[in-house]
Amino acid sequence: MNNHRKFFKKTDLLLIGGLCVLALILLLVVTLSSPKGTTAQIYLHDVCVMTCDLSEDSIFQIDQAPEVTFQIQDGKIRFLSSDCPDQVCVRTGFISLAGQTAVCLPHRLVVRIISDSPSDLDVII
């Protein structure tokens, strides 16, 4: 039996374009609707282990995971270093918008920016 499947069709552009537009709209909605947060919460295994104020620059660890270092600078927070193999958490970089998260899956650590206003992102989506 011969293979009739085409490698590329013009309709594929619709799929590609549609997905691109969807991604851009999502990106815009999420970025524009998220206010900057002033507080970050650090979760370990779904339990909030620390709440930190983003207005004070600092570099710190938490007792439960001493191999991970966090940094707060200019109202933003990031994973400064971690001993995990994938380094996804470190490469996420600084986060500062309410609802934004940085995750270290191997350590089950999540840093989440909390919004000050009661209207959280969850309402919009």
Add this chain to the structure above:
Amino acid sequence: MSKSVRHVVYLGILFALAITLSWAESLIPPLPFLPPGVKLGLSNVVTMYCLFCIGWKEAFLIALLKGAFAFVTRGATAGFLSSAGGILSVLALLLCVRIFKQRVSYTALSITGATCHNLGQLLVASFLVDTPLYLFYLPVLLLSGIFMGAITGLLLRTVLPFLHNIAPDQREVSP
């Protein structure tokens, strides 16, 4: 060689190829301008070939084995992520092939597969840390699915004639 032995051997080779490709891909250092979690997904080429030319059961088997391999070598988290991405990806591809038959192109299939792979991983990651990660991550992973999917689709198209030479009886069948 009897047909069933041939089948098992061929699947074994494909599985070995899939995990070798994953491993080779992990050797590529992460590019600084790419957001975290964005990967090429080379082993998806094998899963797609398996689905198109051998059968859907075998494609699911490869996806599950890949997950099991990640579980053994890289831990439970990687195992869950890999399985979720693989299974959702095969499921989506199977649906597309069943619905659109030969009318859907390799590029479209590959992009669908890559996007659903990302989606599955994102959902499981969100579930694992009990946080809706998809808010900020979905756009990034959609775009990376399009781009990487187009690349793996091109790769599949390039290697298909060679695979047909090695295994002439494994032509594309309608799964």
